[in-house]
Amino acid sequence: MSEFILEGKGLTQRYKTDTGCILTACRAVDVRLRKGETLGIVGESGCGKSTLLRILAQLERPAEGQLFFNGTEITFLKGESLRRHRCHIQMVFQDPAASFFPRMKAGEAITEPLRNFRRLSRQETRDKQDELLELVGLPKEYANRYPHSMSGGQRQRLGIARALALDPDILICDEATSALDVSVQRQIIELLADIQRQRGLSIIFVCHDLALVQLMAHRVMIMYLGGVVESLPGDQVWDQACHPYSKALLSSVFATDMDFGKPVNTLEGDVPSPLDLPQGCSFHTRCPSCAEICRHEQPALRRIAAEHQAACHLLLS
Numbered sequence: 001m002s003e004f005i006l007e008g009k010g011l012t013q014r015y016k017t018d019t020g021c022i023l024t025a026c027r028a029v030d031v032r033l034r035k036g037e038t039l040g041i042v043g044e045s046g047c048g049k050s051t052l053l054r055i056l057a058q059l060e061r062p063a064e065g066q067l068f069f070n071g072t073e074i075t076f077l078k079g080e081s082l083r084r085h086r087c088h089i090q091m092v093f094q095d096p097a098a099s100f101f102p103r104m105k106a107g108e109a110i111t112e113p114l115r116n117f118r119r120l121s122r123q124e125t126r127d128k129q130d131e132l133l134e135l136v137g138l139p140k141e142y143a144n145r146y147p148h149s150m151s152g153g154q155r156q157r158l159g160i161a162r163a164l165a166l167d168p169d170i171l172i173c174d175e176a177t178s179a180l181d182v183s184v185q186r187q188i189i190e191l192l193a194d195i196q197r198q199r200g201l202s203i204i205f206v207c208h209d210l211a212l213v214q215l216m217a218h219r220v221m222i223m224y225l226g227g228v229v230e231s232l233p234g235d236q237v238w239d240q241a242c243h244p245y246s247k248a249l250l251s252s253v254f255a256t257d258m259d260f261g262k263p264v265n266t267l268e269g270d271v272p273s274p275l276d277l278p279q280g281c282s283f284h285t286r287c288p289s290c291a292e293i294c295r296h297e298q299p300a301l302r303r304i305a306a307e308h309q310a311a312c313h314l315l316l317s
């Protein structure tokens with residue numbers, strides 16, 4: 001049995017654009033998720049987070065690389081075995097309202113995935129609705145309400161309830177709190193942590209907000225332009241993150257907490273296009289510490305400390 005419930009090796013994804021060019025959205029990404037662990041994935045818009053999630057959830061197949069579930073390769077599953085496998089990994093999206101039929105009541109909506117897999121008696125459906133609503137902290141009576149009549153936070157609870165209907169081993173949350181107010185974000189994160197403790201669930205939590213991710217993730221992976229630039233334990237992000245990109249993200253996130261007078265290390269320039277990846281280190285065009293080697297040699301992810309890797313020439317020389 002593998003130490004990891006989900007493992008991706010060298011996951012790469014390319015898309016053909018409308019103009020016939022090849023865009024590399026994900027570059028040789030290694031992902032490891034342990035049972036009961038939360039892995040946070042952070043990065044700016046367009047860095048390939050959603051692409052990576054779609055590969056991990058098997059909504060699309062990578063152009064290169066392999067995927068393992070509990071040590072068994074699942075990269076090439078198809079047909080009925082793929083459909084069955086999807087029960088193990090479920091997703092929560094940023095806008096759950098978009099995936100609810102407007103005329104379907106909440107109770108029906110959250111048990112829908114279950115009905116796709118087996119017949120349920122009326123009593124079984126009601127019991128499951130009650131169980132799921134209680135799990136996500138909503139009153140039973142909400143089964144009869146329409147999702148659009150609920151608040152954003154309540155709808156996101158429904159989204160989580162629906163993702164849990166099939167009792168998955170892994171929950172993948174794609175910007176699941178980004179559309180919510182800060183106080184509601186906290187409640188949803190606490191809810192996820194509670195459910196994780198109760199059910200031993202493994203969670204992948206993708207977000208562009210590093211402050212939020214490091215609050216809940218056991219490990220954090222920082223992505224830039226389709227690749228991983230740093231990976232480290234969540235509780236070390238604030239004082240041990242060492243890649244120049246991670247540091248720039250941190251100083252912009254925590255700028256409001258900083259002393260006046262302390263320079264804020266903001267990022268200059270734009271992210272290069274994934275259609276035209278720069279030579280050498282993908283971050284060198286914006287890196288304040290760029291050296292000659294960074295312009296022509298791509299740094300590999302290397303060990304900095306236990307459970308901590310970074311891809312930067314300057315940290316390793």
Ligand SMILES: Nc1ncnc2c1ncn2[C@@H]1O[C@H](COP(=O)(O)OP(=O)(O)OP(=O)(O)O)[C@@H](O)[C@H]1O
Nearest residue numbers: 015016023025044045046047048049050051052274
């Ligand atoms: N199906 C597709 N066809 C062509 N290009 C795509 C496709 N899906 C994603 N891309 C491109 O791949 C790159 C990575 O996109 P992706 O959505 O994975 O990034 P992201 O980090 O999740 O961004 P965001 O936070 O804005 O959702 C982007 O340049 C995007 O335009």
